[in-house]
Amino acid sequence: xxxxxxxxxxxxxxxxxxxxxxxxxxxxxxxxxxxxxxxxxxxxxxxxxxxxxxxxxxxxxxxxxxxxxxxxxxxxxxxxxxxxxxxxxxxxxxxxxxxxxxxxxxxxxxxxxxxxxxxxxxxxxxxxxxxxxxxxxxxxxxxxxxxxxxxxxxxxxxxxxxxxxxxxxxxxxxxxxxxxxxxxxxxxxxxxxxxxxxxxxxxxxxxxxxxxxxxxxxxxxxxxxxxxxxxxxxxxxxxxxxxxxxxxxxxxxxxxxxxxxxxxxxxxxxxxxxxxxxxxxxxxxxxxxxxxxxxxxxxxxxxxxxxxxxxxxxxxxxxxxxxxxxxxxxxxxxxxxxxxxxxxxxxx
Amino acid sequence: xxxxxxxxxxxxxxxxxxxxxxxxxxxxxxxxxxxxxxxxxxxxxxxxxxxxxxxxxxxxxxxxxxxxxxxxxxxxxxxxxxxxxxxxxxxxxxxxxxxxxxxxxxxxxxxxxxxxxxxxxxxxxxxxxxxxxxxxxxxxxxxxxxxxxxxxxxxxxxxxxxxxxxxxxxxxxxxxxxxxxxxxxxxxxxxxxxxxxxxxxxxxxxxxxxxxxxxxxxxxxxxxxxxxxxxxxxxxxxxxxxxxxxxxxxxxxxxxxxxxxxxxxxxxxxxxxxxxxxxxxxxxxxxxxxxxxxxxxxxxxxxxxxxxxxxxxxxxxxxxxxxxxxxxxxxxxxxxxxxxxxxxxxxx
DNA sequence: TTGTACGCGTTATCAA
DNA sequence: TTGATAACGCGTACAA
Numbered sequence: 153x154x155x156x157x158x159x160x161x162x163x164x165x166x167x168x169x170x171x172x173x174x175x176x177x178x179x180x181x182x183x184x185x186x187x188x189x190x191x192x193x194x195x196x197x198x199x200x201x202x203x204x205x206x207x208x209x210x211x212x213x214x215x216x217x218x219x220x221x222x223x224x225x226x227x228x229x230x231x232x233x234x235x236x237x238x239x240x241x242x243x244x245x246x247x248x249x250x251x252x253x254x255x256x257x258x259x260x261x262x263x264x265x266x267x268x269x270x271x272x273x274x275x276x277x278x279x280x281x282x283x284x285x286x287x288x289x290x291x292x293x294x295x296x297x298x299x300x301x302x303x304x305x306x307x308x309x310x311x312x313x314x315x316x317x318x319x320x321x322x323x324x325x326x327x328x329x330x331x332x333x334x335x336x337x338x339x340x341x342x343x344x345x346x347x348x349x350x351x352x353x354x355x356x357x358x359x360x361x362x363x364x365x366x367x368x369x370x371x372x373x374x375x376x377x378x379x380x381x382x383x384x385x386x387x388x389x390x391x392x393x394x395x396x397x398x399x400x401x402x403x404x405x406x407x408x409x410x411x412x413x414x415x416x417x418x419x420x421x422x423x424x425x426x427x428x429x430x431x432x433x434x435x436x437x438x439x440x441x442x443x444x445x446x447x448x449x450x451x452x453x454x455x456x457x458x459x460x461x462x463x464x465x466x467x468x469x470x471x472x473x474x475x476x477x478x479x480x481x482x483x484x485x486x487x488x489x490x491x492x493x494x495x496x497x498x499x500x
Numbered sequence: 501x502x503x504x505x506x507x508x509x510x511x512x513x514x515x516x517x518x519x520x521x522x523x524x525x526x527x528x529x530x531x532x533x534x535x536x537x538x539x540x541x542x543x544x545x546x547x548x549x550x551x552x553x554x555x556x557x558x559x560x561x562x563x564x565x566x567x568x569x570x571x572x573x574x575x576x577x578x579x580x581x582x583x584x585x586x587x588x589x590x591x592x593x594x595x596x597x598x599x600x601x602x603x604x605x606x607x608x609x610x611x612x613x614x615x616x617x618x619x620x621x622x623x624x625x626x627x628x629x630x631x632x633x634x635x636x637x638x639x640x641x642x643x644x645x646x647x648x649x650x651x652x653x654x655x656x657x658x659x660x661x662x663x664x665x666x667x668x669x670x671x672x673x674x675x676x677x678x679x680x681x682x683x684x685x686x687x688x689x690x691x692x693x694x695x696x697x698x699x700x701x702x703x704x705x706x707x708x709x710x711x712x713x714x715x716x717x718x719x720x721x722x723x724x725x726x727x728x729x730x731x732x733x734x735x736x737x738x739x740x741x742x743x744x745x746x747x748x749x750x751x752x753x754x755x756x757x758x759x760x761x762x763x764x765x766x767x768x769x770x771x772x773x774x775x776x777x778x779x780x781x782x783x784x785x786x787x788x789x790x791x792x793x794x795x796x797x798x799x800x801x802x803x804x805x806x807x808x809x810x811x812x813x814x815x816x817x818x819x820x821x822x823x824x825x826x827x828x829x830x831x832x833x834x835x836x837x838x839x840x841x842x843x844x845x846x847x848x
Numbered sequence: 849t850t851g852t853a854c855g856c857g858t859t860a861t862c863a864a
Numbered sequence: 865t866t867g868a869t870a871a872c873g874c875g876t877a878c879a880a
Binding site: 162205207208209210211212214215220222239240242243244245246248249250252253254256257260265266267268269270279282283285286287288392421424428446447448450451452453464 | 510553555556557558559560562563568570587588590591592593594596597598600601602604605608613614615616617618627630631633634635636740769772776794795796798799800801812
Binding site: 512513514524525528529532556557558559560561562563564565 | 856857858859860
């Protein structure tokens with residue numbers, strides 16, 4: 153085994169061929185496991201590979217095969233300025249890491265690389281789709297943050313294999329993996345009603361984004377079914393701070409509140425803080441149900457009763473779906489919906 | 501502007517050249533901003549580019565320039581089995597996301613892509629270094645988890661521009677960005693001593709990893725300087741669960757404990773739980789100081805007094821350092837050490 | 849079964 | 865200043 157030295161030209165197929173005493177084509181065939189090769193040469197070639205320390209050049213290979221062995225995770229932001237404080241919050245959230253972990257768990261097994269792309273401008277989207285069509289990656293997993301996002305449509309039009317995590321904002325024939333958000337919100341509502349809460353409110357995310365609006369509608373529907381045709385609501389933006397101020401707002405308008413469904417755990421953490429400040433005990437005075445079952449839920453005091461969102465599993469499924477679509481671009485468009493479950497802990 | 505159609509062959513330089521009525525070489529020059537071009541042609545060419553919807557093929561370009569415009573974030577794990585529950589924990593930690601966010605904040609500005617690589621086997625390392633030397637990425641940022649890791653040395657030997665986040669376990673001439681972990685531990689010790697704690701213990705990370713051992717030695721040294729030549733310790737592995745059980749162990753052996761320095765916030769969260777179970781009030785009975793100032797610190801109850809670890813800034817600096825080294829491989833090996841600061845909150 | 853030769857889309861060298 | 869033409873490293877028809 154050769155020790156790599158700086159500056160030394162790397163061995164190419166040609167070098168291996170010379171050492172093995174065969175043609176470049178034969179070496180290529182052996183390496184790619186083509187059947188029609190003399191078993192004897194097979195061994196000779198592999199020896200030469202070991203001797204030279206040859207490693208295939210992925211770029212040269214991709215140029216001709218039009219396959220890269222890479223998929224990209226695209227975080228599609230809305231029009232963003234160069235200085236984007238939101239992005240740093242996004243990355244620090246458990247959400248991002250859970251998705252990456254789930255993707256990696258299946259991609260790794262297939263020897264597929266993961267690249268990370270952030271795009272937030274019209275120009276950025278055009279370049280991205282162009283690069284993708286050029287074979288920059290074999291396919292993409294899209295994490296779309298804005299309520300309405302032109303990217304999914306562009307990808308589909310461009311023939312780029314794509315899978316979204318979370319349903320697209322507008323109707324686009326694209327594969328996606330999602331959670332039954334309405335069901336999750338229903339579970340939360342029923343749990344609060346079941347423990348006898350009389351005045352139940354909700355802290356939601358931005359009303360425009362699909363995941364958020366689904367949780368709102370699911371919650372409203374179930375509450376209505378139980379005689380609560382109207383429920384007090386306040387909107388946050390999924391951050392802890394926004395949850396805290398939403399809770400204050402809610403409390404100010406409805407001092408008799410005894411139960412709150414919060415659309416994600418991070419905001420629930422903020423709500424807990426606001427309630428403590430207001431001198432309300434959780435769950436005795438006010439019961440809280442979060443959403444996500446993130447690490448924040450068990451870290452909270454009291455531990456959050458929450459709705460489990462199997463993000464890792466969903467991301468893994470998205471990866472599988474993507475690999476399948478890459479393999480067969482003609483595959484019919486499909487979606488996989490995961491069922492949430494209520495995780496009872498101390499807060500409700 | 502052309503609307504991309506599936507299957508349609510993408511325009512190449514040749515196509516643009518034909519439309520513009522010039523040679524391929526000229527188009528290339530215009531696109532790459534070479535000076536020696538007739539301003540008139542300049543415009544003609546750009547029009548042709550717009551008309552055809554041309555996007556340069558990065559792979560073909562990289563093949564000849566040996567530059568990819570990509571850097572890789574390598575998570576170097578110790579020998580890992582295919583099924584790696586640790587990895588999913590790692591990604592779910594705020595740590596990973598903060599690093600990615602910091603890196604992206606500077607890479608984005610330079611139009612550099614980020615790729616993600618996980619490697620944990622000897623074979624994986626060899627392939628990785630081979631790919632890297634082949635120009636798979638222009639350079640790498642290394643997050644090395646194991647105590648002793650052959651990867652940094654391999655990268656240096658291979659002439660791969662690399663920057664580590666956290667100092668290397670063994671002496672390797674590689675750039676790195678690190679935190680003054682000893683100083684941070686000292687600050688924690690002094691804070692606990694300053695508030696009058698008499699029996700102070702520590703919950704550490706794995707003793708072999710550099711960041712962890714530095715925190716241990718810094719803590720011990722400062723305690724010794726104040727007359728505490730020996731301090732009770734228990735080791736965890738940076739997870740919340742391990743912090744909880746380490747706290748129980750510590751408490752069992754030293755019931756009179758009134759102060760604990762915990763080597764990261766996640767474990768501190770676990771310690772808080774164990775203390776609550778044991779009926780000890782924080783900070784009145786036992787004061788707790790964490791480490792990292794992660795989002796977990798403010799989410800905790802009581803909010804954690806902790807040591808600020810400016811990971812985003814450090815990752816951003818690592819990215820800058822890497823870009824500089826890529827630009828000038830002969831640059832002398834350098835390291836940047838960040839100073840931690842104590843962030844006082846409720847827990848101590 | 850093996851080798852020859854061409855093409856993938858660029859950049860870079862060298863004449864013109 | 866511009867245009868042929870040769871690399872870059874590889875896969876693969878096609879021929880032998």
